[in-house]
Amino acid sequence: MTIRTGMGYDVHRLTPNRPLILGGVQIPHTHGLDGHSDADVLTHAIMDALLGAIGKGDIGQHFPDTNAAYKNAVSLTMLKAVAQILSTESWTISNIDATIVAQSPKLAPYRTQMIKNIAKTLGIHEDAVNIKATTEEGLGFTGTGQGMAAHAVCLVYK
Numbered sequence: 802m803t804i805r806t807g808m809g810y811d812v813h814r815l816t817p818n819r820p821l822i823l824g825g826v827q828i829p830h831t832h833g834l835d836g837h838s839d840a841d842v843l844t845h846a847i848m849d850a851l852l853g854a855i856g857k858g859d860i861g862q863h864f865p866d867t868n869a870a871y872k873n874a875v876s877l878t879m880l881k882a883v884a885q886i887l888s889t890e891s892w893t894i895s896n897i898d899a900t901i902v903a904q905s906p907k908l909a910p911y912r913t914q915m916i917k918n919i920a921k922t923l924g925i926h927e928d929a930v931n932i933k934a935t936t937e938e939g940l941g942f943t944g945t946g947q948g949m950a951a952h953a954v955c956l957v958y959k
């Protein structure tokens with residue numbers, strides 16, 4: 802058996818004129834994340850972890866922000882395309898662990914739905930997806946509310 806691990810990291814700027822979408826869940830908040838697609842920072846970090854694990858570069862290569870097709874694109878749809886790349890190459894996802902870094906809002910009420918969305922999109926069990934959220938204690942760009950970050954790691958095998 803071949804086992805591979807991957808990591809992903811993503812950051813998006815917060816702006817008043819956008820919906821906040823994390824893990825495919827629209828979360829009520831004063832600000833949303835800015836970006837070419839729906840700027841779902843959690844889903845992007847997970848996509849990068851999966852692509853990294855199988856040696857397929859990053860989301861910028863697969864879904865370039867110079868391509869109008871990805872303007873306001875739903876990131877779960879892009880995640881589905883990443884799942885297709887894995888399955889084409891016979892990779893199975895063992896697990897995904899991710900952390901969202903955001904000062905506000907409280908994300909715990911939305912975590913179950915985020916897990917459901919990610920697991921369903923990837924066709925894996927919900928217990929193979931773990932999503933955590935933390936603040937950075939008011940420090941740095943996440944602490945001051947300038948942006949949000951997400952980290953993800955995954956294990957895949959074939």
Ligand SMILES: [Zn+2]
Pocket residue numbers: 811812813836840841842845
């Ligand atoms: Zn992103």
